[in-house]
Amino acid sequence: MKRDPRLRGLSSEHHQALVLARSVLAAAAAGKCMEDLKGRFREELEPHFLTEERWLLPGLEAAGAHDLAAQTREDHAFLRAAVEAAQRGDPEAMAAFATRLQEHVRFEERALFPACEELLPGELLEAVARGA
DSSP states (O other): OOOOGGGHHHHHHHHHHHHHHHHHHHHHHTTOOOTTHHHHIIIIIHHHHHHIIIIIHHHHHHTTOHHHHHHHHHHHHHHHHHHHHHHTTOHHHHHHHHHHHHHHHHHIIIIIHHHHHHHSOHHHHHHHHHTO
């Protein structure tokens, strides 16, 4: 899928998210706790979420795409709560976290980012690309 160059940084982070999700699913299936899950979440996913919440979601809401912004916020909240439960070694929470993360990546690639490309002003996308 061709992605606007200004969103490629965020889009490329999805690969690492999917790698993390697969690792978490494997650990959950083996009944093991993933010791570094919370740290990896904090380092790999949280900055991505914060960029979206700071730039993309307000822009989408201003453009009238409230459903997309709401879905993104709901996913982020679920994933933040699930990582806390998963960190305590709950295999069901680990599996729920990993499954939702995979679904969230697909949602962003198929719905959120195309809407951003269509609806958001270039200046806002430039700010995202700069990491402002």
